[in-house]
Amino acid sequence: MLVWYVAYGSNLHAARLACYLRGGRPDGGAQDQPGARDRRPPRRAVATALPGTLYFAGRSRTWGGGSAFYDPAGRGEVPCRAYLMTLSQFSDVAAQEMGRSPGTDLDLAPVLATGRDELGPGRYQTLLHVGESDGRPLLTFTASWGVAGAELNAPTRPYLRTLAAGLAESHGWGPWRTAGYLATRPGAAGHWTPRAVEAALG
Template identity: 85%
Template sequence: MLVWYVAYASNLHAARLACYLRGGRPDGAAHAQPGSRDPSPPRRTVATALPGTLYFAGRSLTWGGGSAFYDPAGTGEVPCRSYLVTVSQFSDIAAQEMRRSPGADLDLTAAIATGRAELGPGRYETLLRVGESAGHPLLTFTSARGVAGAELNAPTPPYLRTLAAGLAESHGWGPWRTAGYLATRPGAAGHWTPRTVAAVLD
């Protein structure tokens, strides 16, 4: 079975996603990833967007500072990138994001049937079905809390650079458009400005 993994944060950048598939340490990251059971590249990659809000919260062990999460109940639009992968690849990507060891397929039945499944209380442990394309479900993962219940925290420069690289690669965004978007997300707003983010990206 194939599914679309809908990425909205650092995995917008193909080289960063490859670390979850083949293993390795992304540029600027503190830790390496073990990789997936199937290191093959995605079968297809498509730029897309979801309604809702991107926000930064918690503390990333990989990047320091806040991690990016998706709140489907928020306002606005979130640029995304969809990767067509196997269930085992999606499961192993999700496991690494959940700070679990990859190696077991997730039961996607509830998420596909109802649109939502909570696998645990932690980061990225809520699966969402956000649509369908070419006969395959569109799936992503985020926090169950949403922006209203989150402990907002600003992202670090290396994380912002990875997000920016992904937005440029997948959507063709330039540095000023990217800086204006990232600096105004909850968690980043009040700490970063478009000008200071643009300086980090320069």
């Protein structure tokens, strides 16, 4: 079975996603990933967007600051990148994001039937079915809470740089547009200014 994994955070950057597929540590990160059972690259990657809000909350084990989450009930639009991959690849990427060991395929029946499936209370443990493309489901994962119930936390410089690389790679965004977007997301706003983000991007 093939599915579209819709990434909105650091996995916008193909090299970062590759750490979840092939194994390894992302540039600027502090944690190694074991990788997936199927280590091949995604079959396709396309730029897309979802209605809602990107926000930063919690504390990332890899990056040290707030992690990016998606609130589908929020206002605005979130630039994303959809990767066409096998169910086992998607399951293993999701497991690593959830802090679990990869190796077990997810049961997609609940999320495909209802649009949402909470596999646990923690980060990235809520699956969302956000549409279809070419007859394949568009799937992503986020936290069970929305931005209103989140412990907002500012992202670190290495994390912002990875997000920026992904936005440039997938959407062709330049530094100033990227800085204006990232600095105004909940969690980053008030801690980062567009000018400071642009400087951090180098």
